[in-house]
Structure formats: C-alpha cells, structure tokens
Amino acid sequence: MQSELSSDIKAYLLSRGSVKVEDPSILSDSLKTTATAGPGAGGSSLFFRSGDRRVRLSINDRSPLSVVREDEDTIVIKKNHEIIVSGDLESPLCHCPRQAYITVSEKCIYDCKFCPVPKIKGEIKDNEQISRMVSDAYATGSLDAISLTSGVSETPEAEVERMVGIIKKLTREYDVPIGVSVYPTDDSSARLYAAGASEIKYNVETMDERIFSQVCPELSLQGVLDSLENAVDVFGRNNVCSNIMLGLGESDEVVAKGAGKLTGIGVIPILRPISPHPLRRGEVEVRRPDAERLVRLGKTVRDLLDSNSLRADRARTMCLPCTGCDLTPHRDI
Secondary structure (H helix, E strand, O other): OEOOOOHHHHHHHHHHOEEEEOOHHHOOHHHEEEOOOOOOOOOEEEEEEEOOEEEEEEEOOOOOEEEEEEEOOEEEEEEOOEEEEEEEEEOOOEEEOOEEEEEOEOOOOOOOOOOOHHHHOOOEOOHHHHHHHHHHHHHOOOOOEEEEEOOOOOOHHHHHHHHHHHHHHHHHHOOOOEEEEOOOOOOHHHHHHHHOOOEEEOOOEOOOHHHHHHHOOOOOHHHHHHHHHHHHHHHOOOOEEEEEEEOOOOOHHHHHHHHHHHHHOOOEEEEEEOOOOHHHOOOOOOOOOOHHHHHHHHHHHHHHHHHOOOOHHHOOOOHHHHOOOOOOOOOOO
16 A cells, blocks of 8 residues: 555556546535646545645546545545555645635637536636635635636636736735736736736747647747746746646657757647546547656656756745656645
8 A cells, every 4th residue: 555645656646637536525615626627627526635646636436436434533545445645635725725726707809629617608707706715715815826718708808807906806805826827918917017926928839839729729839938038028927827737749859859949939838638528528529648657748747847947836826746646846846
C-alpha cells in the first residue's frame, strides 16, 4: 500500500481523472464541488489529500477507481480492491480548498470545441451573490485567496469591466490576494491590476497552432501570447500563468516548445489534462494523457521554470496553489 500521495501515484490518478463513491455516506454535500467553467464544467468532483499533495477527481460511477472509508480516520482509493493510497477528503470553500474560486459568467459566446460552457449556458453572478459567496468562505477562517474566472457572456471588454468592479469592491472588504482569469483585451492587464488584482491568467489552451485553429476558431493564439507578455510587464514575473491542455492530439515536442516560449517571456505554464465532455461528443477528439506523459512533461516544465528563474510555488491564487487538477512543478514534482 502507498501510504501517501507521491508524484507518480498522483500522476496515475490524474491520468484516470475520476473515481466512484461506493458508500455515499462518506461524501457529504460539503465535500463535493461542481465545476462551472472550462472543459470539466457541469461535473461533480471531490478533493483527496494525502501528505503534502492533493488531487481533484470527478465523480463517475463507471470509474475503475473507488474511494472508500478504511477506518474511522482514513479514506483510501482502491483499484480492483487493492489500496493505491490513503488520506482524507478535503472540503472546498468555493470550488477548491482554501480559496473562493468563483466563475462570474457561466456563459460564453465563443464556441471552443473542447468546452461545454457554451452548451450549458449557465448564470451570470451579480455583485451581491459574489459578495455572499466570499463572505461565507471568509467566515470559515480558512480563506487564503479569492480567484475569479469567467466566460465571455457578451464581449471580452464587458467581461473585464465587470471584473474591475467586482475586484474594487472585494479589495475594500478583504485583505487577501485576488487572482483573475479572463479572455484578454488590449488594456485588461492594466485595468485589472489597477483595480487590485494580484495575479492574472490568460489561457493559450494549446500551443499547437493547427489544433488551436480547429478547436478555438474564433480566438487568436498570437493575441493571447501578446497579452501574456504585456501581463508580465504589468503584474511582474511569477504572477502570470496560462493553461496548456493535454489531450487534444498535440505532441510532446510542441508542448515543450510552447512551454519554453511561455517561460521565456516570464509566464508559468500549467499543463492541464482534459477528458472528453459528452456535450462535445463528435466535435473534438480528446485522449487524456497517461501517467508517464504527465510526469515526463511535468519535469520538462519544472526544468524550464528553473532555467528562467520562475517558481510555480510562489503563486498565491487560482490553480497553482490548489494543485488539484494538475501535476504542479515545485509542489508535486
């Protein structure tokens, strides 16, 4: 039995991506979270923690892995009745542990083929609803950061304007770092930083230009890269990150080259394994990366960060300190 969550075991769990809950009594509502943004939107998941690492796994009755209670104090993950790792379930505040991670607009006008958000057409949270969610998280005494993400419900400019107002209000009420992930505009970095944001994330999604043109036909990869470079000038090194998805058919060489380009301009890449979503069946081919690939590319990104004097473990908001969905350099590997 593996007593704690090593980087290799975490990589294996991430490669599977899901777990079934055989005994519903071990999973109260306070231990479940539902994604409202990105490729995993609409699905419920749980956070499993062991030692210094955590992993977020979607809840799926057809998963080959199962989470069960071993004794009064221990939860284990099993495969074919064999224990893989022991630990405990961790309560999220809003979407993830120790953060109020809030999706402002659960709608998007862009039809990226890997993302179910345009199909789901969720709500747009108003300032009062966001304030209440952050207040509830703060009341637990466990709030380390506020993280805000959003689709594009009307225009990128209108979304940035909405974020600026929210950030200004929150900075008056809470003394915690605020991270933001939106689709960039010409002046989004300057405006969000002036409003009080601490960190920024603009997602390239994939650094394979051919794949990008197929899965994000309405967006500009070069435009995102230009915005990331400007964001480093505004927010500073170690305060800018970007998701690179794994599973869209990209090669390791393209991932490494793309991560090198990002780290070269001071951006921290986040390698995000994705799974196919049923609402996008037939529109895009997705194959979740195996554990060996996650470890191999994770080490590549760690080395690139080191060579560019960047530290993923200095991030205070959003995905890098959470680590649940990724094999994170300087924290997991």
